[in-house]
Amino acid sequence: MFKNSSKNKRSYKKDFFTKEKTVKKVSDIIYNLITTIIYNKIDHIQVGNLSEIKSFPEKNNILNIITTKNNSIVDFGLLFKNIDELVVITSTINLRSIEKLKFIKNKYLVNRDDTVKKQQEIYQECLRSFKKVVVNSNHAKILLIKKGDNYFVIEGSGNASINARIEFYNIMNNKDLYEDIIKCLKIKD
Secondary structure, three states: OOOOOOOOOOHHHHHHHOOOHHHHHHHHHHHHHHHHOOOOOEEEEEEOOHHHOOOOOOOOOEEEEEEOOOOOHHHHHHHOOOOOEEEEEEOOEOHHHHHHOOOOOOEEEEEEHHHHHHOHHHHHHHHHHOOEEEEEOOOOOEEEEEEOOEEEEEEEOOOEOOOOOOEEEEEEEOHHHHHHHHHHOOOOO
């Protein structure tokens, strides 16, 4: 996956993770949990619009989704009613996506540091709209949704803006994974 740029066999990992150690921590957490948790059921579906999803995974189950139309990862947040908590972890977000989530009260954002430097209008709106904004050097596309005693971790290829492409998402219902990601990224203090 990564091309080794030197004679040292481990240099590709070192080079990749030097920019932000948090990336390695999150990837290790996800890898360890996925490989140690025995999931009861893994389903696969293909949808055009996210509204075609009829149900979400029960505890310790996974749903893999391929989307074929214009969907954003934040659109998953619109599918749930009465969300207790929402965490958007993304490298990019636009005003339209922020507006879509206005109705959710208890929400957090982890966003890439470029937004602070290059998109002041968007950053200021994030500060007004989210309970807490964490800025770091990330390229993740993860949505955490807590609803009752369900802890959904939605991870995929789609950004938190318009995606007019085929995208792939995993929806995992797992409290340990949810809480470990929050702890690792210091979303709540």
